[in-house]
Amino acid sequence: xxxxxxxxxxxxxxxxxxxxxxxxxxxxxxxxxxxxxxxxxxxxxxxxxxxxxxxxxxxxxxxxxxxxxxxxxxxxxxxxxxxxxxxxxxxxxxxxxxxxxxxxxxxxxxxxxxxxxxxxxxxxxxxxxxxxxxxxxxxxxxxxxxxxxxxxxxxxxxxxxxxxxxxxxxxxxxxxxxxxxxxxxxxxxxxxxxxxxxxxxxxxxxxxxxxxxxxxxxxxxxxxxxxxxxxxxxxxxxxxxxxxxxxxxxxxxxxxxxxxxxxxxxxxxxxxxxxxxxxxxxxxxxxxxxxxxxxxxxxxxxxxxxxxx
Amino acid sequence: xxxxxxxxxxxxxxxxxxxxxxxxxxxxxxxxxxxxxxxxxxxxxxxxxxxxxxxxxxxxxxxxxxxxxxxxxxxxxxxxxxxxxxxxxxxxxxxxxxxxxxxxxxxxxxxxxxxxxxxxxxxxxxxxxxxxxxxxxxxxxxxxxxxxxxxxxxxxxxxxxxxxxxxxxxxxxxxxxxxxxxxxxxxxxxxxxxxxxxxxxxxxxxxxxxxxxxxxxxxxxxxxxxxxxxxxxxxxxxxxxxxxxxxxxxxxxxxxxxxxxxxxxxxxxxxxxxxxxxxxxxxxxxxxxxxxxxxxx
Numbered sequence: 001x002x003x004x005x006x007x008x009x010x011x012x013x014x015x016x017x018x019x020x021x022x023x024x025x026x027x028x029x030x031x032x033x034x035x036x037x038x039x040x041x042x043x044x045x046x047x048x049x050x051x052x053x054x055x056x057x058x059x060x061x062x063x064x065x066x067x068x069x070x071x072x073x074x075x076x077x078x079x080x081x082x083x084x085x086x087x088x089x090x091x092x093x094x095x096x097x098x099x100x101x102x103x104x105x106x107x108x109x110x111x112x113x114x115x116x117x118x119x120x121x122x123x124x125x126x127x128x129x130x131x132x133x134x135x136x137x138x139x140x141x142x143x144x145x146x147x148x149x150x151x152x153x154x155x156x157x158x159x160x161x162x163x164x165x166x167x168x169x170x171x172x173x174x175x176x177x178x179x180x181x182x183x184x185x186x187x188x189x190x191x192x193x194x195x196x197x198x199x200x201x202x203x204x205x206x207x208x209x210x211x212x213x214x215x216x217x218x219x220x221x222x223x224x225x226x227x228x229x230x231x232x233x234x235x236x237x238x239x240x241x242x243x244x245x246x247x248x249x250x251x252x253x254x255x256x257x258x259x260x261x262x263x264x265x266x267x268x269x270x271x272x273x274x275x276x277x278x279x280x281x282x283x284x285x286x287x288x289x290x291x292x293x294x295x296x297x298x299x300x301x302x303x304x305x306x307x308x309x
Numbered sequence: 310x311x312x313x314x315x316x317x318x319x320x321x322x323x324x325x326x327x328x329x330x331x332x333x334x335x336x337x338x339x340x341x342x343x344x345x346x347x348x349x350x351x352x353x354x355x356x357x358x359x360x361x362x363x364x365x366x367x368x369x370x371x372x373x374x375x376x377x378x379x380x381x382x383x384x385x386x387x388x389x390x391x392x393x394x395x396x397x398x399x400x401x402x403x404x405x406x407x408x409x410x411x412x413x414x415x416x417x418x419x420x421x422x423x424x425x426x427x428x429x430x431x432x433x434x435x436x437x438x439x440x441x442x443x444x445x446x447x448x449x450x451x452x453x454x455x456x457x458x459x460x461x462x463x464x465x466x467x468x469x470x471x472x473x474x475x476x477x478x479x480x481x482x483x484x485x486x487x488x489x490x491x492x493x494x495x496x497x498x499x500x501x502x503x504x505x506x507x508x509x510x511x512x513x514x515x516x517x518x519x520x521x522x523x524x525x526x527x528x529x530x531x532x533x534x535x536x537x538x539x540x541x542x543x544x545x546x547x548x549x550x551x552x553x554x555x556x557x558x559x560x561x562x563x564x565x566x567x568x569x570x571x572x573x574x575x576x577x578x579x580x581x582x583x584x585x586x587x588x589x590x591x592x593x594x595x596x597x598x599x600x601x602x603x604x605x606x
Contacts, residue, residue: 214583218537264582267554307552 020174033210033255036166037142054194061100068110074117078127104144108154168280213254214264218309241281248277267308340427341369347440366404381421386410517605536579572597
């Protein structure tokens with residue numbers, strides 16, 4: 001590994017192609033460093049696919065996109081065994097999930113058994129086809145997208161399955177200035193391919209370094225307090241975040257500290273990633289919608305209610 | 310200078326009290342606690358008038374010293390002294406700690422209970438005992454008697470000043486007459502009355518004094534707890550509360566100066582970095598404090 005290469009080189013390379021989505025870029029890097037998966041929610045046309053494709057290209061890794069549809073089968077994702085007539089034996093064909101960066105586009109359009117197949121593979125990092133198990137490549141990151149505007153004919157992900165995602169990122173529209181830059185950059189020419197700035201070995205090394213980032217005892221208590229806060233009785237919340245949220249907060253805070261060039265995490269790191277780690281793990285009830293409240297506003301209130309160490 | 314030194318001692322004593330739980334060893338003494346109380350020698354102290362907080366502990370065992378006794382932070386009071394006395398008698402040990410403090414602002418101060426950790430000799434289980442808490446109402450100016458006494462003293466001083474002025478005036482007249490008598494052409498010297506004594510300035514601590522106290526503490530106690538306590542003190546100095554993050558504090562008005570920002574970042578590092586980096590982080594924080602003091606002077 002070239003020690004001079006850092007995740008920030010990756011961020012710069014992605015930033016040259018993706019305009020106005022710095023939050024998505026940071027989320028992708030955090031997922032890489034934390035060895036987790038990301039759920040991206042936002043309207044179409046916000047460069048989610050481009051971001052994933054660019055990430056794979058910048059890492060010299062393999063990128064696969066799976067468009068989730070109601071007639072998709074689990075074998076369309078993980079692979080299947082077919083009979084080879086010449087050899088008179090079954091041969092295994094690996095599915096598109098065998099890639100470093102997998103984009104599961106509109107994950108809520110496929111039925112539950114397909115979602116389960118994907119989420120199980122995400123968790124186990126291996127798939128079993130017939131009698132044999134196959135390890136998924138390392139690094140392996142799934143970016144799943146959901147469109148919040150068009151929910152007809154979709155299969156909503158249960159909370160238990162959403163919990164498998166390390167983080168959920170809300171992708172918003174770019175600012176006017178960013179949109180003008182998009183026009184300048186892409187309206188006159190095709191998208192320039194991202195050049196490779198790091199290798200998969202670099203990612204594994206960064207991941208080890210991020211994992212070694214120190215989290216002080218005070219900060220651990222703060223993380224637990226934040227998660228416990230989500231479980232307190234609330235007008236808008238039926239149930240709070242699971243202990244997996246506690247682990248996710250710690251992983252993400254470490255990743256953010258590492259991105260910032262530190263080998264110790266700060267309360268600011270925890271606060272910055274708390275929304276990403278909590279928003280898909282809290283069970284909000286109907287009052288939130290009826291009263292026109294925003295889930296992020298409620299989460300921000302919870303975060304503000306817990307004093308930082 | 311004396312006030313600053315007293316401030317530093319007070320801050321160190323407060324920090325020492327705050328660090329006591331960390332220093333606490335896992336091996337606790339076996340004690341039969343008979344009483345554990347705290348009282349103040351007045352329930353309504355006056356601003357700028359020292360008073361005492363008295364902690365009393367009676368145990369049945371005969372011990373030379375009492376360990377694992379934690380006092381709460383006395384953040385709203387200035388610590389002037391701390392006197393401890395352990396008396397051993399055939400019937401047990403009496404520990405008495407007298408803390409001399411002074412308040413500089415009026416209002417109600419709630420002092421949290423002191424705690425003692427020991428193994429209860431009655432059942433052999435580790436326990437924690439608490440004293441009673443204290444609510445002190447800090448009154449403004451002194452009572453009517455003191456105000457009357459002050460008024461009388463002021464009137465006497467004014468009368469003496471007038472007398473002095475009269476004497477000086479008469480002296481001048483006599484001198485002038487003497488000079489005239491001697492037909493001297495030299496003019497009489499101008500005699501200026503001494504200026505009245507200035508009223509004492511209100512007790513306010515400048516950022517420089519805060520930083521100097523913090524530097525003293527950090528140099529004396531190079532530990533995580535000292536770093537955390539100093540961070541908390543500097544947080545308060547810039548008007549932030551303990552529950553805020555570095556990002557919150559840096560976004561406050563008044564933290565734009567490079568030396569202030571560098572100081573806040575260095576203290577954050579010393580509070581949260583890993584143990585092997587702590588020494589370097591404290592050196593960094595001390596350097597940042599020195600630069601802050603230099604820029605504030």
